[in-house]
Amino acid sequence: MKFFITVLASLIWCLPAIAQSPRSNAKADTQKYLLEYDPAVLRIKGNSLLIGIVAISDKGQKSQTQGFLNGVDNWSKYKIEVDSGNYSNGKIKIKESGKAYKKGDSLTVNVYTKKSFLFFSSKGNWLFSQKIPYNYETKINILTTGNFSKAPGDHVQFGVRKYFDNKMFIDKWAPVKKNLKDFVFLFNGVHISKSKDDLKIDKDPTQIKNDKIQLIALLAKNTSITDTLNVLLDYVANYQCNIQSGRTGYDLNVTADIYHDSIINAQLLKIKINNDLTHKTYNYWVNTNGGSIVISSKSANGSDGINGTDGIAGTPGSPGTVSTDVQTITNSDGTTTTTTNIVTGQGGNGGNGQDGGNGQDGDAGGNGGNIIVYYSPAVTPFLNLIKAISIPGKGGSGGRAGKGGVGGSGGIGNPNGNTGSNGQDGRSGFDGSNGRMGNVTFIMTNPIR
Structure with a gap:
């Protein structure tokens, strides 16, 4: 341990000398950097985005990071910071709020060298920054599951498709509270079902105008983006x-x-x-x-009639009493003999079980x-x-008859007491008439x- 501390102190003492060692007079080879990302992933809240760094020397030599770019550079040489997300091992997890419309907005990635000393690492020199533009919604469409019943009281399975600026889209289906919180809905002749959290046509046809129901969906973060579902009822049900x-x-x-x-x-x-x-x-x-x-x-x-109560079991008989009889006899030679006899009396009889109650008649x-x-x-x-x-x-239905209680067991004695009689079962109640x-x-x- 003392040797390790001595070596460590020597290394620390030598660090300034190493950092200030004379450099070659040759012109330093400068680097340019570029951050690339996976274009097949939507850049929106909650998604994970694979990234890679390309380093280009002034001589045109390229090196790329491992992972997404299949290069050889290890990510351990870089320190990555993201203003609206988390970075881990070549991947950014986007964590912006998701409430604002993101057209023209972007997240910023700052890249630094990584300084390491023993088991510790820290941010080194700044290398470059790059903005990654968010994808944003351009239009929405209300979706339904093909042919559905078009009559008052019927349920309609529906969802909303969001199109983004890169032509990609995401479909979200009811239940509304779980999956469609990004939208505002306006209703005419329909409403959100409390039981299924889907779309339900109003039950009363007299409250529906011109046989038509209408659902309007608006993107909550930009209400100028809307779509309307119009359905003509046919009353076939x-x-x-x-x-x-x-x-x-x-x-x-x-x-x-x-x-x-x-x-x-x-x-x-x-x-x-x-x-x-x-x-x-x-x-x-x-x-x-x-x-x-x-x-x-x-x-x-x-x-239904109330069930009869079960009878209570009889109490056990008491044990027979135990007595001691001592007899002393004088023998012919003048000595005496004492005899002790232990006598157990008859056990008490067990108590009778209680009768079960009658079941109540059904109404x-x-x-x-x-x-x-x-x-x-x-x-x-x-x-x-x-x-x-x-x-x-x-x-x-008539109530069930109560069961009679079990007779109590006879007490232990000589002889044992008698077991009590079981109680009688009650009568089942009669079924009510239809x-x-x-x-x-x-x-x-x-x-x-």
């Missing part, structure tokens, strides 16, 4: 209007008329469903060429609601497209104006 009650099914009044939609050149059934109790209205437009609707009023199922299911469909004469050829169902609730279907009636009326 197998609609399901399922109205569930918490008790007896709701009574529904349904009106049905037909009209010709000149915008999409189709015959549409206009269905309006009124809930008499809640005063809610549900509107459906059904294309007679491929569409249909099922309307149901379902009551609640009966509650009856509710009756289905009544449905009346009023339709105009023009609807008659299309009545097969309208199906109305009253669905009664199912009776609740509800009854309501009435479904179709009545022809005058045309609805």
Whole structure:
């Protein structure tokens, strides 16, 4: 150790002499530098960019770094600093904020020599700086997954394609909160679904103008870059209007008329469903060429009965009492003999187990609601497209019988006590009765104006 410290001190003492050693009178060979990068990688936030350094002497000799340029120069001779990213082993990780529009902007790379001493390295002389321009968005397009259902209430899988100044593009698809945070959306007849975080067509066709829905996408960092998706609805769908009650099914009044939609050149059934109790209205437009609707009023199922409680086990019998009998006998020769006898009494009997409780009966299911469909004469050829169902609730299941408690074990003794009797199992509850279907009636009326 003392030798190592002595050598180290000698080296440090010699350093100025080495740095100031006389140079040759020959003209120094100057270097020019160029930083190259992978043009196939988008220069945007989060991407990693391969780089390389080309060193060119004034005699035209070139040397290149290892890695991206397949050269022989080791990266250990350079110290790299990046103003909007991190550098590691021939690669830059771009870490700018991503919120600003990057047209005309760039990241700056500063290259220095690397000074090393023993296990330490530091920044040496500055060699050169070079700016690397960011790629920036030039336009966007809204994407959809081919053919999708064009009816109120349907979901639309969608995404947005971003084009950049170098003709490359990136596609991002819903869910919106996860993948489409770079965009602002404006809606007409559509909205973002809370359940799936995709695009959903509004349910009420009466709130959609001229059979058309519209989605406008704007690039958040430059709202002058936009795209618009316009979709003309066709109302071809197998609609399901399922109205569930918490008790007896709701009574529904349904009106049905037909009209010709000149915008999409189709015959549409206009269905309006009124809930008499809640005063809610549900509107459906059904294309007679491929569409249909099922309307149901379902009551609640009966509650299941509560299970009976299990009986408590009988208590164990107590052990027999133990007594000691000592007898002393005088022998013929005048000596005495003492005899000790240990006597165990009979064990106590175990207690009887408790009877199990009876299960509760299940509640009856509710009756289905009544449905009346009023339709105009023009609807008659299309009545097969309208199906109305009253669905009664199912009776609740009876509760399970409680099991009788186990008799207690007899106490240990001479003899042992008797085991107690097991408790009787309870009775299972009866299933509740199913509800009854309501009435479904179709009545022809005058045309609805």
